[in-house]
Amino acid sequence: MTQPGTTFSMDDPAFxxxxxxxxxxxxxxxxxxxAPVSQGLSVLCFQxxxxxxxxxxxxxxxxxxLPPVTPVPGLPxxxxxxxNVRGEIRPVFNLHDMLTLPEPEAGQRCFAVFLRAPGRPVGLRVNEMRRIIRLDSEQLTFPHESGNGLPQRFIRGISPDTLILLDPQQILAQDVLQDRRADYRRSL
Structure with a gap:
């Protein structure tokens, strides 16, 4: 050990x-x-x-x-x-309606979570952003089918602390997102 107050120099070979x-x-x-790396699914939590x-x-x-949204007449x-996001027109879904939940209050700040989709991203309106966590997919329970089955269609699982994991494939499989022009051309 060295004594307090002792100075060292890089020129000192012993040092x-x-x-x-x-x-x-x-x-x-x-x-x-x-430490073992936590296995699981990284998810974005929101309300x-x-x-x-x-x-x-x-x-x-x-x-x-959530950027300004223009309603489209005649659609669900x-x-x-x-x-419009950086010059690209993107659809935005109303998760409140899809999950049969009450609408947010007028003027409430909302966010758009954009899913990767063929062609262009598809937005979902959410109320609040929370955090990113890892979920253990083995601990998820699956919702039972109810009479109408609609909200359960979009649910992939529920965590032990009641976090509801949505299924992006089911959201993107909605009819309103399907391009019917190709079907129309084939029928001619």
Whole structure:
């Protein structure tokens, strides 16, 4: 050990040797066992009408404060409308309607969670953003079918702490997103 107040210099061969030996001991020491990496599914948590929901991170394109949405006449109520994101027109769905939940209050700040979809991302209106967590998919329970079956169609599972994991494939499989022009051309 050195005495307090002692100064060291890189010109001092004894000091350099002590530093190099300490470094060599540290590098030669056995590595500690690495902590196991948590297996599971990374999800983005958010709120819709006071309930906690999540979507897998690998299915998301981006999250933005909800831009102005233009309603599209003649389309289902589950489609809130379309919005312009950096010059690209994107559909935005009303999760409140799809999940049969009460609508947010007028003027309430909302967000758009955009799912990766063939062609262009598809938005979902949500109330609040929460956090990103890892879910153990083996601990998910699956909702039982109810009389109408509609909301359960979009649910992939429920965590022990009642976080509802939505199924992006089911959301993207809605008829309103299907391009019927190809079907029309084939029928001619």
């Amino acid at each position: 350099v040797e002590r530093v190099l030996k300490a470094r060599a001991r540290r590098l030669a020491a056995a590595r500690r066992e690495a 819709v009408a006071g309930e906690a929901y999540a979507l897998p991170l690998d299915s998301l394109a981006e999250v933005l404060p 109520q589950s489609l809130l409308g379309v919005t």
